[in-house]
Amino acid sequence: MAQPLMASLLDSLTSWHSDWSGLRVVVVGLDATGFAVVDTLVELGAEVLAVAPDAKSDVVRICEVIGAGVHVSGDVLSRVQAALGHTADLAIVSPDVSSDDPVAGALLGGGVPVWSDVDFAWRVRDKNDVVAQWILVVGETDGPRIADLAARILVADGRSARHVGLESAPLLDALRDPEPYTTLIIVAGSTGVGWWQRYPEALRRPALTVSLGDAGVTPSGARFDATTTACVYRRSVGPTEEMVKDADVLEGARAIGIGLDSPGMSDLGLVEGILCDRAFLEDRAHQALEISTTEELEEAGWVIPDDLPTILAAVAIARSYDVSPALIAGVVTLP
16 A cells, blocks of 8 residues: 555544554564454454564464464564565554564564554544543553552542553553443553654543653653643652653643652652642642651551652542542551
8 A cells, every 4th residue: 555545544543433444464572462452453353463572372372263363483584574574554562572673673664654552552542432541650660559559549539440551451451341441540661662652643642641760761751742631750860850851741731740858839749757749739839738647658568768759659640630638648558
């Protein structure tokens, strides 16, 4: 298909209910997320080939049963030839695929558009009548813990929330769940973020993006791009403050700092052993909301001060939903 025509077709694929049938797609990587991408594309009617250096035998078997092609080989040239031989219209990479992956590189070099699993998932997020709001949390070390705590707080507040992504179920599984969620807290690692489209090409519109930093990561703002409400970052520590400055966000999105010292306006921090919110209240110039104390957190089993950034980030997510400080305190101080 001619390149301009294919670009126009891909641009039109903005919904689960778009016409994906017959689209030829290579999925690079066949971990849990890669399989979820394959399964979703087959359900949508695409012609799919999964290419990976290794994969579990049961995953390969299921892919073949549902009608997807699979090429698993430790030989790089074999994988590249298989991917190029599919004459793909599109490639989608699993989040653990590195930026220098030879298969993805060969597809890009051949003019095949390459999407991340997150950018693909945003386009098909509307399978159910209830379309979940997205919160993105980036970080291999603290990301899963932030998301888990935030989800527990939101659920305690009566909301239908789920933590997905890194160290949890794939995002696409949650989007296709017959019992839809109103909020998805999606954890991603820095490798996966490397494939995310940057704004304005990116269609995704997360309400919040949270990242406290990853060692050795260049200060690109890609992880915060297209955020609509708030970017939550680690103030004065690590690269995330520079990432926020580099990001292209939607008009009105705020920068919310997390620190272990006295918080400024639009920050969360610590004052004489008290966790304080000066970000999510009307009179943040003159007031702060008390969330809990370090003494209460230690009694609940948290390691202080090590766990404070994780707790404050989860508190920021909860406060963005106007969850009361008392309810938050009740969850974070559970033993």
